[in-house]
Amino acid sequence: MNFSSKLITDAVDAFSQLPGIGKKSALRMVLHLLKQEENMVSQFTNSIQDMRMNIKFCNECFNVSDHDLCGICVQSSRRASSICLVESIREVIAIESTQQYNGLYHVLGGLISPLDGIGPSDLRINELVKRVEENDTQELIVALSPTLEGDTTTYYISKQIDPTIKITTLSRGVAFGGELEYADEMTLAKSLENRVPITQVVKNDD
């Protein structure tokens, strides 16, 4: 596409670097901003600039934060005896939006992946081990993706943690509301293997 202006071309190129944005959507955004007042556009770019320059990571759990401790770690109502281990802040947001978890988090910063050159020392595993030991942690919930890398990381970490601490992981099986025929074979086979007594399902739904 020829935008007959280098300024427009540069702005479209900037937007189309974002995930999921092609040239057409980028142009739509640029034309939208072109119609806005100059101070609205300054506000837009400043909030992005501010976010990148001033963001901090929580000293405890490595979640994003505006201060030294994140909004979750400072809440005294949270159960400090439970730590949920997640890959990134994306999962913190996902679990928080279920409103079902009242403990703390630990953001690992990735998964062990030899193919991508990511080893245990690149992740915040030592910080986790230290945190679990120093605080009176009773349960570590490992909420990593059910992939090869996730399972490798889960296994590695489970070997580092004091064996007296209860380590759990998310249950796996067919998704709620999903139709059985569309579940992948692996999931269906595993959920058949790990079948649970019907009384437990009914009890959990209460």
Add this chain to the structure above:
Amino acid sequence: MNFSSKLITDAVDAFSQLPGIGKKSALRMVLHLLKQEENMVSQFTNSIQDMRMNIKFCNECFNVSDHDLCGICVQSSRRASSICLVESIREVIAIESTQQYNGLYHVLGGLISPLDGIGPSDLRINELVKRVEENDTQELIVALSPTLEGDTTTYYISKQIDPTIKITTLSRGVAFGGELEYADEMTLAKSLENRVPITQVVKNDD
């Protein structure tokens, strides 16, 4: 969604003001920028800021431009005797990408729409009339949307222009590659009414 950081929340809000972007896509963009180097993010915001602050509009055709005249008006290879009237720069880009038009443009800046309080004086109609008169324009191609507002504007402008100048508009009918059964009734009825000899279709396709 609770992002446990005001900086993240503000940046997500900024992105979700853009057309077609919801909170989830906005978060994806923010997390993407969070992973980039600081100077990459500065480059991103600067190119948007620059675009808004420094953009100019062509003195001749009102297309966006980096200088007093746009990239299309300065091309001496363009046929200056033909002016294509469009609503906005969006249509300039669309027509340019067909690579079928070699004349100049005139960006009207909207359509006459009494309901929205847009009258002829809000548009660049006087500039068009003056331009057509002063230059040796032979054809004015009115390429406005085939809507009520577009047709009203086309009619109004056709009355303002020197009647010795040839005024044409885009042909209307069923779209290429579209299936007849999915064409709307109005389009189908009009394209039946305005049917053309088959020799003309074959000739045009050559």
